[in-house]
Amino acid sequence: xxxxxxxxxxxxxxxxxxxxxxxxxxxxxxxxxxxxxxxxxxxxxxxxxxxxxxxxxxxxxxxxxxxxxxxxxxxxxxxxxxxxxxxxxxxxxxxxxxxxxxxxxxxxxxxxxxxxxxxxxxxxxxxxxxxxxxxxxxxxxxxxxxxxxxxxxxxxxxxxxxxxxxxxxxxxxxxxxxxxxxxxxxxxxxxxxxxxxxxxxxxxxxxxxxxxxxxxxxxxxxxxxxxxxxxxxxxxxxxxxxxxxxxxxxxxxxxxxxxxxxxxxxxxxxxxxxxxxxxxxxxxxxxxxxxxxxxxxxxxxxxxxxxxxxxxxxxxxxxxxxxxxxxxxxxxxxxxxxxxxxxxxxxxxxxxxxxxxxxxxxxxxxxxxxxxxxxxxxxxxxxxxxxxxxxxxxxxxxxxxxxxxxxxxxxxxxxxxxxxxxxxxxxxxxxxxxxxxxxxxxxxxxxxxxxxxxxxxxxxxxxxxxxxxxxxxxxxxxxxxxxxxxxxxxxxxxxxxxxxxxxxxxxxxxxxxxxxxxxxxxxxxxxxxxxxxxxxxxxxxxxxxxxxxxxxxxxxxxxxxxxxxxxxxxxxxxxxxxxxxxxxxxxxxxxxxxxxxxxxxxxxxxxxxxxxxxxxxxxxxxxxxxxxxxxxxxxxxxxxxxxxxxxxxxxxxxxxxxxxxxxxxxxxxxxxxxxxxxxxxxxxxxxxxxxxxxxxxxxxxxxxxxxxxxxxxxxxxxxxxxxxxxxxxxxxxxxxxxxxxxxxxxxxxxxxxxxxxxxxx
Ligand SMILES: Nc1ncnc2c1ncn2[C@@H]1O[C@H](COP(=O)(O)OP(=O)(O)OP(=O)(O)O)[C@@H](O)[C@H]1O
Numbered sequence: 001x002x003x004x005x006x007x008x009x010x011x012x013x014x015x016x017x018x019x020x021x022x023x024x025x026x027x028x029x030x031x032x033x034x035x036x037x038x039x040x041x042x043x044x045x046x047x048x049x050x051x052x053x054x055x056x057x058x059x060x061x062x063x064x065x066x067x068x069x070x071x072x073x074x075x076x077x078x079x080x081x082x083x084x085x086x087x088x089x090x091x092x093x094x095x096x097x098x099x100x101x102x103x104x105x106x107x108x109x110x111x112x113x114x115x116x117x118x119x120x121x122x123x124x125x126x127x128x129x130x131x132x133x134x135x136x137x138x139x140x141x142x143x144x145x146x147x148x149x150x151x152x153x154x155x156x157x158x159x160x161x162x163x164x165x166x167x168x169x170x171x172x173x174x175x176x177x178x179x180x181x182x183x184x185x186x187x188x189x190x191x192x193x194x195x196x197x198x199x200x201x202x203x204x205x206x207x208x209x210x211x212x213x214x215x216x217x218x219x220x221x222x223x224x225x226x227x228x229x230x231x232x233x234x235x236x237x238x239x240x241x242x243x244x245x246x247x248x249x250x251x252x253x254x255x256x257x258x259x260x261x262x263x264x265x266x267x268x269x270x271x272x273x274x275x276x277x278x279x280x281x282x283x284x285x286x287x288x289x290x291x292x293x294x295x296x297x298x299x300x301x302x303x304x305x306x307x308x309x310x311x312x313x314x315x316x317x318x319x320x321x322x323x324x325x326x327x328x329x330x331x332x333x334x335x336x337x338x339x340x341x342x343x344x345x346x347x348x349x350x351x352x353x354x355x356x357x358x359x360x361x362x363x364x365x366x367x368x369x370x371x372x373x374x375x376x377x378x379x380x381x382x383x384x385x386x387x388x389x390x391x392x393x394x395x396x397x398x399x400x401x402x403x404x405x406x407x408x409x410x411x412x413x414x415x416x417x418x419x420x421x422x423x424x425x426x427x428x429x430x431x432x433x434x435x436x437x438x439x440x441x442x443x444x445x446x447x448x449x450x451x452x453x454x455x456x457x458x459x460x461x462x463x464x465x466x467x468x469x470x471x472x473x474x475x476x477x478x479x480x481x482x483x484x485x486x487x488x489x490x491x492x493x494x495x496x497x498x499x500x501x502x503x504x505x506x507x508x509x510x511x512x513x514x515x516x517x518x519x520x521x522x523x524x525x526x527x528x529x530x531x532x533x534x535x536x537x538x539x540x541x542x543x544x545x546x547x548x549x550x551x552x553x554x555x556x557x558x559x560x561x562x563x564x565x566x567x568x569x570x571x572x573x574x575x576x577x578x579x580x581x582x583x584x585x586x587x588x589x590x591x592x593x594x595x596x597x598x599x600x601x602x603x604x605x606x607x608x609x610x611x612x613x614x615x616x617x618x619x620x621x622x623x624x625x626x627x628x629x630x631x632x633x634x635x636x637x638x639x640x641x642x643x644x645x646x647x648x649x650x651x652x653x654x655x656x657x658x659x660x661x662x663x664x665x666x667x668x669x670x671x672x673x674x675x676x677x678x679x680x681x682x683x684x685x686x687x688x689x690x691x692x693x694x695x696x697x698x699x700x701x702x703x704x705x706x707x708x709x710x711x712x713x714x715x716x717x718x719x720x721x722x723x724x725x726x727x728x729x730x731x732x733x734x735x736x737x738x739x740x741x742x743x744x745x746x747x748x749x750x751x752x753x754x755x756x757x758x759x760x761x
Contacts, residue, residue, distance in 0.1 A: 124261070126254055126261055129257035129258055129259065129263075133260060146168060147169070149165040149309075150166055152308055152312070152328075155303070155306065156308075156311050156331065158311065161313075205227050263282040283349065283371050285309065285315075287349060288316065288327070288349070289304060291345055291347075291348025291349045292348075294347075294348040295338065297333055297338070299330045299333045300329070303330035310328075311328040312325055313361075313366065314326035319405055320404070320405025320406040320407065321373055321376035322371050322376060323371045324369070324370045324371075326366060327366070327367045328365060328367075333365065334360070335358065335360040335365065335366060335368070336360055339367075340609075342356060343611075350374070353614050354377060354614045355371065355374070357369070357370045357371075360606060368604070370632075372404065376406075380637065381401040381402040381635060381637070383636075384399065384437070386438070387638075387649075391441050392439070392442045393442060394442045394519045394557075395511070395519075396410070397411055397412045397413060397438075398410065398413055398434075398437075398441075400431075400434060400435065400438075400636065401634050402636075403631055403633055403634075409621070411435055411580060411621075411624055412624065413435070413438075413439065413519075413521070413557045414519065414557065416557060416580050416623065417552060417559070417578040417579065418557070418558075418559045418578055418580035418582065419559075419560050419570075419575055419580070419581055420432050420560070420582040420584075421564065421565055421582070421591060422583060422584025422595075422619065423563065423584065426612060427619065427635055428562075428582075429457040429525065430617065430635060430637055430638070431561075432523055433457065433458065434637075435521075436449065436461060436523055436559070439519070439521040439557075440464045440651060440654040441653070441654050443654070443660075444511055444519060445518065446520045447461065448465060448466060448467040448468070448520070448523070449467070449523045449525070450468075450469050450470075450484075452469075452471070452476065452477050452529040452530040452533070453526045453529055455470065455525065455526070456640065457640065458470070460640050463651060463655060464655060466665065467483050472529065474533075477529075477530055477540075480524075480530055480540065481539060484540060484547070485543060487543075487547055488547055490520075491550050491556060493516070494516065494517060494555065498510075498517070501515075504553065505553035506555035510555075517555050518555065518665050519557065520555055520557070522547075522556065522557070523558075524544070524558070524560050525561050526561065526562065527560040527561060527570065528563065528569035528570060531544070531569060531570065532569060535714075541571050541574075544571065545574055548573075548577040558578075560578065564586060564587060564590075566591075570594060575595070580622065580623040580624065581596040581621065581623060581630075582621050582622075582635075583595035583596050583619055583620045583621075584607065584616075585608075585615055586608055586610075592606060595622075605620055605622060618633070618634050619633055619635060621633045680727065681727060681729070681748055681752070683705055683706065684698070685745060685749060686705060687701040687705050692742065693740055694717070694739060695717035695739070695740050698720055699712060699715040699717065702715065703715075717738060720740070721738050724745075728748055728751070729744050729748045730744070
C-alpha cells in the first residue's frame, strides 16, 4: 500500500514513518505542515523509493491519489482473518476495493478447495503425460537410447563403449529398416490368411448344411439362414457398440495420459493433495541423474554440467520389485563413494534408504544400482513358506528368504557348510533358525544345536534335536567339546561307510538307506565364545576345522554363527570351508571377507554397505546362486516370542512326520557324557609299567589315557608331585628327576583299599 504523501498527513503513515526512521515527525503536536522525511529504501515499494530518490531529502512530495480507506482496529483484524496468509504485516489497515476483494476471495477459495486443486492437478498431469508420450515417441523414432549412450561413452573417453553402442545403433537401424521393408509382405500375408479363413468358413458351412440336409436333421437353407442371422446379429452388435467405444476412446487416452503423468511424478509440489501422498517418482535416466547430482560429488556435478548424459552399461529396466541399472560413474568417482551416501541418494529418488541398493559393480567406478518400487520391500521377505504345511528334502535346499527382486531363495545345504555373521541384532540367529527349521522339516535329518550362551533363541528346537547344549558355563562348553569329539569320530566313521559303499559322497539314496549316512545338521551359535574359551577353545577350533573340512561329503552340514569373525575368533580354515556365506551388516572389510570369502570386498560383494538397523534381516549371501555370485537377500523371519511362537508348530509337524517313519534321527545314541571324575592313582596304575617314570613325563601319559579330562591337559610334573604327596605317595627328588615309582603308587592303592574295607567293617 503506497503512502498518501499529500499535504494532508496520513495519521497511520506518519506513525509508520516515525517508526522506520527512528525519529518523530518534525512538526510539533497539533502542527499540520512540516518537513517531509523521505522513506528509507527497502521499507517501501520500489516505486515509492524511486520517487523518494527523485525528490531528495526535504522536498515537497507530489500528491499521489491512492485508493484506500482508513479502518478501525476491529475492521483491520477482520480483514486479517479473511486474508489467506493470516495477518497482513506492514501493510497498514486497508480495505480492498470491492472488485479486487472479489477476485482475491475467488482465488483464495479456489486454492483452498480440494476439488479445484484435484482438477488442476489432473489437468497438469494429463498434459505432462501427453508430453511424455510425445517425447518417448520421438526418442524411440530417433534411437534416443543409443544416441545418449554414444554421447556418454564419447564424454567418458570410453572407446570400447563408443564402438559397442555405435554398432548397436547401426544394428537397430538395419533391423528397423528390415521390418519396414517386410511390411508389404506382412500385409499380404495377413490378407491371404483372412481370405483363406473366409473361404474355409464358407466351405465348412456348406458342408455342414449339406450333411444336415442329407441326414434329414434340417434343411440346407435353414442352416444358411441360421448363419446369416448370426452374421446380422454380429453386425448389429458392432454398430450398437461402436458409438460408446468411439466416445470412450478419448477418455481412455486421457486416462492413459494421466497415468503416464503420474508415473513421471513431475507435477508441481504445491499441487499435491493429501490423497496422492503415495505418488511414485518414476525412476528413469533423468531422476537417477538428478539424484546423483544432488549428492554434490564434484566430479559428478562437473560431468553433468557439461551436458553429458550418464553412461549406462545396463540401461534402466524393470527388475522384479524394482528397477535396476549399471552406470559407469564419471572419472574419479568410486561406486563405494556413492554407496556410502545411500540415504542421500534414496532421498533424491523419493525412496527410503532401505529401498535403494547401490553397490560396487565389476570395477570400482561401476555403480550397480537397484531401486525398489515404493513400498515393495515393506513386508520384508514375507511369510515363511512352510509355516502351515509342507516338508523338505534337504538335498534340494531349504527356504531362506527372498531376493530383493522378490524371487524365493533356497539355501543349498548338502556338501556345504555355512557361516553366518554380522553386527549384533541384525538377524544372525534368526537367519540360522530359518535354515535349521528347514532342516527339521526333513524327516531323515538329524539336528544338533550348541549355544555357548544363556540364550532362548533355539530352545524350541530341543525336542527335534539329538544333541542340544545351551549355556555359558564352563561345564556346558566342556559338553560342547565332548559332542564335537563325538562328531569328529563320526566323520571318520561315515568316511569308512562311504568307502564300503564305494561312493565318494552321500546322496539321497544313501542318506535314506538307514546305514548311518543320514543328513546331519550341526549349529554352533556364537561360535567365537566356544572357540575363545580359555580351556577348551583350542581343541574346539581344531575339531571344527577337521569337521567342516571332511564332513561336507559325508552328509554333515555345519553352521557357525558369529559376530565379526577375526583370525582369533574363527580359524581361517573354518571360514575357507564354508561355501555358504551369510553376511548381515558388518563393520569392515576384514569381517566382510571372512564371511563372504577372500577378495569379496574388492570384488564388490560388500555387507559393509548394509546399514545396521535399517537393513536388519537383509544380508549379502554367497554361494546360494553359483559360487562366484553374491546377492542381497531378505531372510524369512520365524518368531519364537512368547505368544507368537512360530517354530513350535513346525517342530511338532516335523516330529509327526518322523513318528510316521521311525525315531528322531540320532536320538537313539546317548550323548557322550563329559568326564566328571577320575582317580589319579588308578590312572597312574594303568599308565605306569614296572619302572619309575620322570614326573615331568607322566602328564602326557595321563592325557593320552583320558583326553577328555581337562585337569590332565594342564597338569605339570611339579603339580603331580604335589598332588601325589597329598594322596600319601611320596616322590623322591632323585637328581631333580622326581621319578614316580609304580610300586609306591600300587602300595598306596592297596593301602586305600584296606582302609576302605576297615571302614566298612
Ligand atoms: N529376517 C528378519 N525380518 C524381520 N526382522 C528381523 C529379521 N531378522 C531379525 N529381525 C529382527 O531383529 C531382531 C534381532 O535378530 P537376531 O536375534 O536374529 O539378531 P542377532 O544378529 O542374532 O543378534 P545378537 O548378535 O544380539 O544375537 C529380531 O528379534 C527381530 O526383531
